[in-house]
Amino acid sequence: MALIEGLILYIRPYRDSDLLVRVFTKDQGMVTLMARGAKKAKSKVGFACQAYTWAVFDGVYPKNGQGLGFINAVQDSRVYRHVVEDITVSAYAALIVKILDLAFEEGQVQPNWYQKALIGFDKLNQGIDPQIITNIFELQLLPSFGVAPNWQADPISGAVVGDFDYSEKYNGIIERSHFALDDHRLNLDPKVVYYLRQFSAIDVDKISKVTLSMMTKRGIQRVIDYLYEREVGLKPKEKVFIQKMAAWEGQLKIKAREREEKS
Structure with a gap:
C-alpha cells in the first residue's frame, strides 16, 4: 500500500463498472491506476476519479513501473472547477x-x-x-x-x-x-x-x-x-x-x- 499523490489527467471506462485513471504522480511520474467499481453509484472513490482533479489515494503503484496500479480509497481531493x-x-x-x-x-x-x-x-x-x-x-x-x-x-x-x-x-x-x-x-x-x-x-x-x-x-x-x-x-x-x-x-x-x- 502507498499514498499516491497526483493530478488526474484523464479517465477511461474499463469493463462494466471500473475506470482506468491516468495520473501524473508526485513520486512516480505518469502511471495508470485502476479504480474498481468507480462507476457505481455507491462508490467511495468515484467522486474523486475525474479529470483535472488533484487527489491523494490509498493504493498500489504499478509493479516495476509497468502495468496497472490500483486505487483503494481517497484521502483528499480538489477539483479545478473552472477548468472543468x-x-x-x-x-x-x-x-x-x-x-x-x-x-x-x-x-x-x-x-x-x-x-x-x-x-x-x-x-x-x-x-x-x-x-x-x-x-x-x-x-x-x-x-x-x-x-x-x-x-x-x-x-x-x-x-x-x-x-x-x-x-x-x-x-x-x-x-x-x-x-x-x-x-x-x-x-x-x-x-x-x-x-x-x-x-x-x-x-x-x-x-x-x-x-x-x-x-x-x-x-x-x-x-x-x-x-x-x-x-x-x-x-x-x-x-x-x-x-x-x-x-x-x-x-x-x-x-x-x-x-x-x-x-
Missing part, C-alpha cells in the same frame, strides 16, 4: 495534458514538471488566459521531445538585444543583420519574437494577468504549431479541436456584426 466547467479552458487543459503525457515515459519521475503542472492548473483555474498558459507549456516542453530552439542569443554574433526573427536553419533566433542568411526565416513581428523568448524561459508561477493583442497571440501560436508539426511531428486532436472552436467562434462574431449592421 469552462469549455474553452477545458480544451486548452486537454492539450496541456496530452503534451505532458506524451513528453514523459511511464514511471519517469518528474518532480519539477509535476509542480509546474499543478501551478499551471492553478493559473487556468484563476482565469488567466488559457492560451498563454498553454503556450508556455508547449514551448518549455519542446526539449523533452528532443527539440531545443535557441531563444536566448543570435548564434552568429551572440547578440541578445535587437530585432530578431526565427530561423529553422539556425535553430532559433537570428538578429536583423543576419536576416539575409536565411531566405526562409519566418518573418515574425518583433512582439511575437519577444513573447516567444519570454515564454520559453519564464516561471509559470510568475504569470498573472497578461493582455496581448489577438494578432500577437495568433503569431505566437503559429510558430509553436510550426515547431510541433515540422520538428516534433505532432499535431494532437486536442489542438485541432481548439482550432475548430476558434473558427466557429469567429463565424459567430461575424454573423453577430452582420445582424447589428442590418438592424
